[in-house]
Amino acid sequence: MPSSLPQRSAVINRITKETKIQVSLSLDGGALEYLPNNEEFAPETISAPNTPIPYQDETHHASQTSDKQEIWIWTGVGFLDHMLHAWAKHAGWSLRVRCKGDLAIDSHHTSEDTFIALGSAFSQALGSRTGLQRFGHCYAPLDESLSRAVLDISSRPFFEGDVEFKHDKIGELQSDMIHHGLDSWAKEARVTLHVDIIKGRNDHHRAESAFKALAGACAMACRRVEGKEGEVVSTKGVL
Numbered sequence: 212m213p214s215s216l217p218q219r220s221a222v223i224n225r226i227t228k229e230t231k232i233q234v235s236l237s238l239d240g241g242a243l244e245y246l247p248n249n250e251e252f253a254p255e256t257i258s259a260p261n262t263p264i265p266y267q268d269e270t271h272h273a274s275q276t277s278d279k280q281e282i283w284i285w286t287g288v289g290f291l292d293h294m295l296h297a298w299a300k301h302a303g304w305s306l307r308v309r310c311k312g313d314l315a316i317d318s319h320h321t322s323e324d325t326f327i328a329l330g331s332a333f334s335q336a337l338g339s340r341t342g343l344q345r346f347g348h349c350y351a352p353l354d355e356s357l358s359r360a361v362l363d364i365s366s367r368p369f370f371e372g373d374v375e376f377k378h379d380k381i382g383e384l385q386s387d388m389i390h391h392g393l394d395s396w397a398k399e400a401r402v403t404l405h406v407d408i409i410k411g412r413n414d415h416h417r418a419e420s421a422f423k424a425l426a427g428a429c430a431m432a433c434r435r436v437e438g439k440e441g442e443v444v445s446t447k448g449v450l
Contacts, residue, residue, distance in 0.1 A: 216435065220244060221335035225328040229320040230312040236332040237305040238433050240280045275300065286310040286325050288318045290382030290415075294389075294422045295329070301351075301426030302433075318385050326392035330399025337433070340364060344434040345444040349427025353420040356411025360424035362432045363403040366450045370397040372406040374421060376414045389418055393425075402432075 220237040222244050235243045273284040273292035282299050284292045286308065299306035308329070312321030337343075347362040370393055376386035397404040406425055411417040443450055 219336045219338060219433075221332040223328050223332045223335070225324060225331070227320075227324065230310055230324040232308070232310045232312075232324055232328045234328045234332045235305075235307040236329070236336050238303075238333070238336050240303050240305050243281050243305045243307055272296075279303075281305040281307065284308040286321055287312060287314050288321055288382070288384050290384040290418075291318070291322055291325065291388075293382075294384075294418060295325070297419055298422045298426045298429075301423050302429040304429075318383060318388060322384065322388040322392050323395055326396040327399050330396040333396075333400040337364065339441075340366065340450045341443055342435050342440045343444055344432055344436055345450075347428035347430065347432030347434075349424045349431065351420050351423035351427060353411075353416040353423065354413070356413065356416035356420040357409045358411075358417070358420040358424040359405075359407050359409060360421070360428040361405045362425075362428040364432050364450070365403045366401045367403050368398040368401050369403045370394040370405075372404075374406055374408055376417060378414055381414050381418055386414065386418075389421070 218237055218239050218241060220243070223232070223234040225232045237243055272289065273282070273296040275282045275296070280300065280303070282296055282305065284295045284306065286292055287310065295306070295308060308325060310321055310325050312324065314321060343364055345364050348360065350357065350359050372390055372393060374390045374393065376389070378386060380386060393404065393406055406421055408417045408421050411420065
């Protein structure tokens, strides 16, 4: 597609009594619109207790910068950061996420609200939803694990998935929050999403293969199709 096409991007602030989240997303990669460096949202620590690190620090485990992408994610839940990093990287997105949540309780609100905010940013960045490939699918392995994701940018929010794990937690992330998080993202993103972990023994591998498959499906479905600019890819005439 011509490079003159506008970048599809969004900036979201989501504040509740349980979480404070800022998301900056570009579906086409490249430079991000920077969010105000508001201390209300800045994470207090990254890895070592009582060690303040500015949000743009590139030594954080879920950060990566190149000419094509800017990725920096901090939710306070390391495995969630890792999954969102993989999702953004393989979808071709630039993504910055900052979340301060009530982790003294557990990872539930932080995880759920991060997926909600990311879904809202995704929907806003898509804009009119015209000229898209619309459908996307991807299989992704990670060692012994294999997952499949199928996505329809349909404006019909629905999630179905076989996303089960052996253990209650993967790192500090409650493993059932992966299913719940994907469901929350699909509803807020207004997409139909199916994700199935087909096989695998290691929970980390199972989860990561699922997010990499989701990333590939997103990259395909969001692709702008030359010659279909402005076209609604639906027999209904509307998405």
